[in-house]
Every structure is written in C-alpha cells, then in structure tokens.
Amino acid sequence: MITVYKDNKNSDPVVLPIAKWASWQQQGEQAASPDVSFMELSIRRKLGLLTKMCLHVANECAGYDPHLRVVFASRHGDLARTTGMLQEIVAAQPLSPTAFSMAVLNASTGVYSMQAKNIWPSTAISAGEHTFAMGLLEAALQWQSQPEQAVLYLYAEDTPPAFYRTDDAGTFVPHAVGILLSDATPLCKVKLAMQAAATTASPALLPMSLAWVQSMQQQQAAAWQGEGRTWQWEFQHAAH
Template structure:
C-alpha cells in the first residue's frame, strides 16, 4: 500500500496543454490535436535541437512545476526510455555505418533528467527509473520515500510515454503515444492510495488513470502491474 499527497501537477499531450483542457478531457470530451510536439521556447535553440521527442515531453511538464514549486528532488521515469534513439543506433551498427557521438550520449535512460538539469540550471538531486509496467508506481514510491524520510519537502515525479518503434509495437501495452505527466509529492495529508491486487493485467496508461482520478472523473481506477493490477483510489472525501 502506498499513500501519498500531490501538491501540484502538469501534463501534456498533443490535444491538451493546460489544466482547463485536461479537465475537458477527463469529462469525456474528445479534443482535437493542437500541437505535434512541445515547443520548449525557453530552451536554448542549440540544446533544443538535441532533444528527442521523449525528452521534449519530460521538459515540457518539468519546467512549469519548477517555476511554481520549490522542488527539492526530481524523479524522471519512463518504461522504455530513449528507445527510438537506441534503435536507430542499432540500425546504424547493422549497416556498418558510423555512430553519432551525440545520439550515443543521449540514448541513456537518464537523458531527460540530464537535459532538464542543463536547460533549467537546477542542481537538485535527480533519479531516473525504469521498472517495466511498474515504472510509474516505482517513481512515486521513490518520491514518497524521500518525503516520508524527511530527506525532502517536495519531490517532483516526471513520467512520459511515447509511441514505440514499429518493430517493438507489441510492447506498446496501453501506453499513450504521446503523454507526459508531472506530479509534486509533499508531506500533506494523504489524498491518494495505491494497492497491488491479484487480477488480470489489462492494457492501460498509468498516466491517464492518474489524471482521471486526479481530476475527479473517477474515484477509483485500475491499471496493469508487472504481476496483477494496481488500484488507485482517492482517500477520504
């Protein structure tokens, strides 16, 4: 069981860039696309050109949280990481073509965390997590542990999902093709609870589930775990 409080949140998808749009989405409205990728006008142009789509997603939600909250530590998380970049490197190897040093350096799992640190200038501690279908929950667990152990007042979790390369499409198990969610965990009274339960692991996006419960569209929802399912519910009224 994991009990936690969320002090702030930020999300991005091609059809929703602000809280009002996400409220409409949570109410069941189908929203048209408004952008194919985050603009990130605040990032230096030379650095911005290096960013993969996944890194863009992460920076897009991290920056507003950093501006609104005093973040003591960051946890960046994605199930598959920079797989698009890694696959292209493997294709180049198979073709006996030279590898791009820049692409190689940006293919690691903590790419988003490192680039956000560079772009924003923050020196707060950062962690990068990948834990299969439990990635989002393990990132929250890391944040809650830091807060409950009094190592931090506020910890931001930045989680992103993107479309996988075609040859790995079978591993796109319900994750959204383009979605980032950032939440700030603090020491307030617990508002949410996560429990792992027995059950069939159906497909689903943990970020979408979190948003629907966070925005009041549902009081309780389930999403897949590595073994069984995770039940996310609101605590109290």
C-alpha cells in the first residue's frame, strides 16, 4: 500500500503489489559490469554502464514482456556520456549521433522497449534527491489507474564524473533497482508514507534507492529523509 502525506494530511491509500524486484550494485572499485548478454552484440557495444544496469534489472524482473508500461527514474542520467559531449563541444569536435541518442534520460527505456517490441508508453523522471520516491509514486499511480496491466519501475544511478562531484557523490555508487508492480502473483505489499520533515534533522547517509534495497532484503520497515521530506515504508506481509 502506498499512502502519500502532504502537509500532514493523508491522501487515499493505494495498494502497491510488488510481483518481483531486482537490484544490481557495483562492489568497491571493481570494473565488473552487469550481465546484458541477452542483448544483441551490436546493441551492447553502444551501451554505457547506466543503461546496462537498467536493462539487467529489467530483464531480471520482466524479461521481454511487450505489454508493460515502464517508468524510468534517474537523478543524473548518463552524466558521464553527457559530460563527454560537452567537452567535445568545447573542443569544437563533432558530436556522435549514437552518443547523443544514448545520453537522453529516456534512452534506457527506449532500448528496452525496442528489444521487447513494447509499444506501450514509458515515462522518464528526474526529481533531485527524491527521484527514487517520485518515480515509484508515478509507477504506483499508473498501476492504480489501470491495475489489470503491470507496470515496470526502473531506477539507475551512476557516480557523477569528478567535475560534478559534491560532498554526497560518494554515496551514489553505480546501482540500479527494478520493481514489477502487478497483483497477479504479488510477493509483498508495501505501505509508503511521505510527510514534511524538520529542517534541523540529519540527512540520510544513503540514497533512498539503496535504503530501499536494504529494507527489501531484510524485510524490515525503514525511513529515509532528504530535502525537507521524510519517507517511511513498511511491509504488509513478507516476500519469500
């Protein structure tokens, strides 16, 4: 169940059934890459780490389902590729059409949709520190509007290039999360709440996406805070 609070007032609850979920995270400084061997070699050569992570968790959650609606969220998108193009512009070098097409925020969903031959709508979202939660909320509302059709939520984040690093950049290790919303065979149901947070409270040590993964692995309620909002979630029943 998802319940959103605005100015401490409750909205109507939405049942959020999680049929399947998956995650991938780079460990330490290793150069390991997520498995995307299911993609054609000609396509794999064009993919950056962000898109590979996204496609990996999408395949783990849904395979090549051509009937899904897809919501993708990323705070920074493929910032490494975008930064490279900006540097080429400064150096008066021609831009690669492939690099440009793969740098837009919805590139990952585009590749996935073509591979799955999926013609249903997809949505791409970026919302600062709350990107993971806002993307999840968008996926939940899309599912609520048409519960007979599953919705695949994908979140991916790469470490920003050194040029853009901030004090919290170290928390954004390369990682991705996939969540399939469907009431056909739900593994668990989650109740999520959001409310205004005190400005004096300490910020979260992890991005919400990684806090979510930890709680899913442990099946324990958790909370996350950032930019004036607190998100809390708990399980209605455990996944197996």
